[in-house]
Amino acid sequence: MSTSQPVAQRVTPEPKATPVPPSLGRDLIALTKPRIISLLLVTTAAPMYAAGEPSIWTVLLVMLGGYLMAGGANAVNMYLDRDIDDVMARTRLRPIPSGRMTPQQVLAFGVACAAAATWLLAWYVNVLAAGLALAGFYFYVFIYTRWLKRSSPQNIVIGGAAGAFPPLVGWAAVTGSLDLIAVTLFLIVFYWTPPHFWALALMKQHDYGRAGVPMAPLVWGERETMRQMLWYTVILFFLTLLPWWVGAFGLLYLASAIVLGALLFGGIVQMIRAANAGTPWSGPAWWVYKYSLLYLALLFVAMAVDRALAR
Amino acid sequence: MLMSVAVYDLLFWSAVALCVIAQLFILKAVFFPAPLPLDGPAADGRAAGRLRPASRPLEMAWVVLPAIGLALVFWWAWDMRHPDAAVGTAVAVINTVGGTVS
Numbered sequence: 001m002s003t004s005q006p007v008a009q010r011v012t013p014e015p016k017a018t019p020v021p022p023s024l025g026r027d028l029i030a031l032t033k034p035r036i037i038s039l040l041l042v043t044t045a046a047p048m049y050a051a052g053e054p055s056i057w058t059v060l061l062v063m064l065g066g067y068l069m070a071g072g073a074n075a076v077n078m079y080l081d082r083d084i085d086d087v088m089a090r091t092r093l094r095p096i097p098s099g100r101m102t103p104q105q106v107l108a109f110g111v112a113c114a115a116a117a118t119w120l121l122a123w124y125v126n127v128l129a130a131g132l133a134l135a136g137f138y139f140y141v142f143i144y145t146r147w148l149k150r151s152s153p154q155n156i157v158i159g160g161a162a163g164a165f166p167p168l169v170g171w172a173a174v175t176g177s178l179d180l181i182a183v184t185l186f187l188i189v190f191y192w193t194p195p196h197f198w199a200l201a202l203m204k205q206h207d208y209g210r211a212g213v214p215m216a217p218l219v220w221g222e223r224e225t226m227r228q229m230l231w232y233t234v235i236l237f238f239l240t241l242l243p244w245w246v247g248a249f250g251l252l253y254l255a256s257a258i259v260l261g262a263l264l265f266g267g268i269v270q271m272i273r274a275a276n277a278g279t280p281w282s283g284p285a286w287w288v289y290k291y292s293l294l295y296l297a298l299l300f301v302a303m304a305v306d307r308a309l310a311r
Numbered sequence: 312m313l314m315s316v317a318v319y320d321l322l323f324w325s326a327v328a329l330c331v332i333a334q335l336f337i338l339k340a341v342f343f344p345a346p347l348p349l350d351g352p353a354a355d356g357r358a359a360g361r362l363r364p365a366s367r368p369l370e371m372a373w374v375v376l377p378a379i380g381l382a383l384v385f386w387w388a389w390d391m392r393h394p395d396a397a398v399g400t401a402v403a404v405i406n407t408v409g410g411t412v413s
Contacts (some may be wrong), residue, residue, distance in 0.1 A: 038339070046386050047326075047387065106395075148373075151365055151366075152365045152366075152369065152370060153365060153370075154341075154365075154370060154373035154374065155378065157373060157374070158377075159396040160377075180384070180387050180388060180391055183384055184384055184388075187380065187381065187384055188376065191377075196409075207334050214365065219365070220340065220344070220345065221347070221348070224340060224345055227336070227340075228336075228337060228340055231334075231336045232337070234329060234330070234333040235330050235333045235334065235381065238326035238327075238329060238330050238395065239330075239381075239384075241322075241326060242326075242385075242388050244385070245319065245322065245323055245326075245388065245392070246391050246392055247392075254338050
C-alpha cells in the first residue's frame, strides 16, 4: 500500500441508501441488529451441545433469552450512539437518525428487552446463565459503548469481551457452572474479535474518522492494524487447539480448527501482501471480514458435532 | 489420538512460545507505538479535533489484562493435564518458602 495513494480510492464505496417503507415491527427488529445476533446465537447454542445434552426446550429458552439480551444491548447502543449514527453512512438509515423512532422509545425498548431476558433466563434456566447474560449487556453498554468506543483504539479489543459472553451463557445453562473449556471459549471469541472488526474498520475508516471514533486504523495506521490482526490470529489459532489438547474435543474438532484457522491466517497474510505491494487490499480485507464470520460459526458447530459424535 | 505425553507437552510449549511472541508484538504496539500516520482519515480526524488522544496508562492496562488472562488459561490447561506435577510444584514452592522463613 503506497502512502501517496489516496485512501478514498482504496476503500470500498459506501452502499447506496435504498428506500424502505416505514414499519414499526421492522424498526424494532432492526434495533436488535438480527444479523449480528445470529452469530451470537451460534456461539451460545453450540457450547450447550458441547457441554452436555440439553433439552430442545432449554435450548429454545436460552436462544430467546440470548436474543432479547443482545437485542436490548444493541438498541441501547443505538440510543447512546444516536449522535454519530447520523454522521456515518453505514448507520444513517437506523430508526433514530432517520427520524422513524424517538431516542426515548429506543431506550425503553432496549431496557425492556434486557429485563425480559434476565427474568426468562433466571426463572426458566438458571441464575448463573442470567447473571452472565446481564453482565454481557452491561459490559457492552457501559464499558464498550459508553466508555471505550470513543476514547481508545482498544475499544474493539476490550469491547470484544461483551461478545464473548454468549459461550459462557450457553455453557452455564447446561452445566450450572463454568470450567476451563468455557473460559477458553470466552477467550476464543475475545481474540477473534479484533481481526474481525479491524477488517471492517480498515474499509470504513473514513466513516469512523468523521464520527471521531478512534478505531485502530485511524490511530495506528493501516499497516500496523493489519500486523496486529495477524498477531491476534496467531493467538486465536493456538487457543482453538487448547480444548483438544486437554481432551475436551476430538480429531474432528482438531482438523476443523486447523483448517479454518489456517484459512483465516492465509487471508490476513494475503491482505498484508497486497498492502505491502501497493495493490488494492480492500478485496482481501472484505474476504477476511466475511470469512471470519463463517470461521467462528463453523468452529463452534465443529465443537458441538465433535461432542455429539463422541457420545 | 494416541500420542506420547512428551509429544503433547512439546505441542503445548510450542503453542505457548508462539503465543508469547504474538502477545509481545501486541504489547509493543502500545508500549512503543509507531509514528502516527501523516495522511488519510487519521490525520484528517486529528486535524479536525475529532480524534482525541487516549490515556497511555489505560491503553497499557487494556493490553496487559488480556495477556494475563491468556497466561492463566494456559496455566489452567497445563494444570488440568498434569495435576500431580502442579501440586508437586506448589508443594516444592511452599517447602522452599517455609525453609527460607524458618
